[in-house]
Amino acid sequence: MQDDSLRSGKCPKCGSNDVYTDRELPKRGERMQLVVSSWKWFFLDTYVCLSCGHFEEFVRETELRDEKTIEKIRETWKKL
Ligand SMILES: [Zn+2]
Structure with missing residues (x-):
């Protein structure tokens, strides 16, 4: 990928x-x-570029396998 x-x-x-x-x-x-x-809540991993200051955050993969949390998001958040 x-x-x-x-x-x-x-x-x-x-x-x-x-x-x-x-x-x-x-x-x-x-x-x-x-x-x-x-x-x-999700724990996040933060990544930062020290050259330009760009940073990104990602939910940890282990958290994404927590079905109860995923279900909660599907119920309450708006899908794009
Ligand atoms: Zn950069």
Whole structure:
């Protein structure tokens, strides 16, 4: 699968390879979470390009396999 996001290690905006992630680090702080409901949230992995400042966040793959959370989103969020 072609990944043209920062996860590929190359910045899609400026083409730099100076890309870092916090995905191996322990999570702390609100910024690392995407709230799904009052009792459920996703942990996010952040990727940043140190060349241009572009950054992206992704829900962890393990969280995407949590069917209850996925179901909650399908019920309450608007599908594009
Ligand atoms: Zn960049």
